[in-house]
Amino acid sequence: MSDIKTVITTCTRDCPNACGLVATVRNGRLTGLAGNPAHPLTRGVACVKAARYVKRVYGPERITHPMIRVHGRWVRTGWDEALDLVAERLKKYASESGTESILYYQGYGERTALKLLNKYFFNLFGGVTTLRGSLCGGTGQASQNLDLGERISHDPLDHYHSQAMILWARNPVSTNISLTAIARDIRKRGGTVLLIDPMRSKSAVLADHHIAPRPGGDVFLAMAAAKLVLAAGAEDREFLARHAVGLEAYLEILAGFSVDDLCRRAGVSRGEAELLAETLMAKKPASILLGWGLHRHEYAHYGIRAIDALGAICGNLGVPGGGVSQGFEEYGPYDQTLWGDGLNPPRRTLLLPVIGQEILAAKDPAIRMIYVTAANPLCMAPNTAAVAAAFRKAEFVVYSGHYMDDTSDFAHVFLPATTFLEETDVMASYGHNYVGPVNPAIAPVGECKSEFRMFYELAARFPFAADFRKSEEAWLSELCAPVWEQGGDPDTLRKEAFRLNAPMVPYADKVFPTPSGKFQFMTAFDPSRIPEPDPAYPYRLLTIAPHGYICSERTMADHEPLPVVRLAASEAARRGLADGRPVVVKSLLGEALATLRAEEGLRPDILVADRGGWTKAGHGLNRLTRDMASRVGNGTPYYETAVTVNPVLSDVSMGRRILVVQHSDRAPGGDFVKGLARLGAILTTVQPAKGQGLPPSPEGFDALVVLGGPQHAYDDAASPHFPALLALMRAFDAENRPVAGICLGAQLLARAHGGRPWPMGRLEFGFTPLEATAEGEADPVLGPALPLPRLMEFHEDSFDLPPGAVALVAGQDCPNQCFRVGAASYGFQFHLEVDSVIASNWITLFRQGGIETYAPYREAYDETYFAGLAADLPVLVAESQEFCRRVVRNWLALA
Ligand code: SF4
Known part of the structure; x- marks a missing residue:
């Protein structure tokens, strides 16, 4: 009988929606993730990314054991060894260079209550270098603070009172799904939804009209609309007279431009500016929702402040259904004194938007160690080359994550983290006013640990252990004190979301927490700061x-x-x-x-x-x-x-035209073919087994790849296209156009040149150690790609080398693993092309007896073998992919 349960939880990913979710668990395994209908805001809705997350939890590339790098290669280790090493390095750099030689790089991947305690660990340690600034929404918050005193957004449910919704660079369909129902409701009630975005996002389906200003031109569009509202005499005079300061200066700024000039600078038509102005005049109240694209400009505050000003002029501030809303304070519900920021004198901070340069330039002390959580800076931070140089310069990098992403490649220790489905925590949102429970739906996968547990165990290696080592429940009880003060209680917060004591309509009394107590208009503007196209x-x-x-x-x-x-x-x-x-x-x-x-x-x-x-x-x-x-x-x-x-120009390897012959949907070109495309090759794939014809000659192609498949290279009756393919392989080689054959392709290549394919009467399966021959080490394709990692095998046929062929790689069980023949033809018996999906599909198929002809070989492998293979698979595949990338580069250079 299967045991099925459901668990209420909250999505903790970097998304403003922070949806209430229901996880379905069958026999201890997560099988579904859907919206929780009982959540007051998200109401059972969740995005496509929620369902997909189940796959991520059990993904074949997920790292589920601690790893350390030994001589450049990842090696599985135990938690004690990994944490001992991390503790030893923390102590070493602190004693030799001071605690500021350590950078704690905490990203925004997840912002739960317990994850914020990571800071407390480092503060107990003495305070390390941390980050300031933002890769995301900091600009908007700071800009709105100038106008409003403190950025406070309308509760999303208040938008149900709006007659218009202006999605200004906001894309709810992709990034804030709860707003889609509200936008549809507004239109159903006869209201208007406008999308303002340089690009036509998926949210265009929600909108009556789409206006596309040029990037950074939003300030001019907002000013043009403001001028039109003022020219129509439709401004909210009472609000402007009693609750705003700086209007005169702002009017002076507006007077410096005509509407037509502003529209030209914004990159919109006058009709589009009029549409925006008329919507704001005719459809009151209107909620203006700012998206994150607006923040991504050097002078983003001009645009955001001009939109705030437009909201003020139209009388949309402090009224139900109105507002210029951007985000919410996701750290608000926690007792931030528990982060321990007061324990030490202020420590150095580095500016996140220029983090590569900042690390490289850091002196007295230099950054010697970087500890990364909830972030992938080698991918997400700008100017990757500078970030890579900075991480390379650090002596020791600790990385806590789920997958071997770009940042993990620079790490010395990989600490495998749980997902939120394996954790107890509490999650607030930067998109609404609810704080929700994070409940463990499943036990940690493999040996993964929550970040909290990692720091908990790391703390045991330091004198401050007693200060940090409290249970999750004890910490949450303290951290969420502001929630309890507002009427929440720990038991209920395990079961349902709690609405924080935040206003539905901010500034409803028209009092703003600015020095003047009033809305503050932007009073200085230099249009030359908005760059013209180059x-x-x-x-x-x-x-x-x-x-x-x-x-x-x-x-x-x-x-x-x-x-x-x-x-x-x-x-x-x-x-x-x-x-x-x-x-x-x-x-x-x-x-x-x-x-x-x-x-x-x-x-x-x-x-x-x-x-x-x-x-x-x-x-x-x-x-x-x-x-x-x-x-x-x-x-x-x-x-x-x-x-x-x-x-792509047709020089060097770029633009090379490659013919790919694929023999089975189960044996795609994987990283070999992707690697070719990544070098600028143009690929044409034919599948003869599906009746697609082979070209009669190499004409029009620079190289040929023949992939694997379940067919036998000696069986022309079952694969009548083989003779033509053999001739084509010879023709490519005769014209000095490179050929690569993988598995079946290698056996066919051997046959094409006079070698004999034959059945082994057994199966070679799994990632196998292989050895390069002396000729292999000197070969122009293989030699520079060495050393050989263990590589995937999955075949029951082998071959004799054709006359004149040179053996490049030998295996113990099956000697002929890689050879060169003719002018530029290479046969690879091993599957250097596999990625994690191909490899895990094959492993599953074989393990479950899914390939009938291979079933007799299955009993040679027991479940322990498959468990070990699954645990090692991420590293095996990553090493194979790196080898494949090098081989592809060298092989394509022959074309
Ligand atoms: S919409 Fe955002 S919060 Fe909701 S399930 Fe998707 S990723 Fe998670």
């Missing part, structure tokens, strides 16, 4: 929050070969850039390859891409973004990055 770099790179992922929360296998960049179809046509083709995106900082998507309805001066793709997967567009701080709020102006786009 003809050499005509597009603004907008790296937006993707629909399907949170930040860099993905796996290697999730990545398409190249990031997709979207350009206006008209602009692509004008530049001769073809849809679906690789292009080079270039900024002042560097270059990146990407796949071009020509899209209707985009502005011609923007290039749009999803953020968060990993650098080591060929994505990582922060290689291009500038590291600088915004003028207000120390935010990160990602959108100040200007780029140009050019077609």
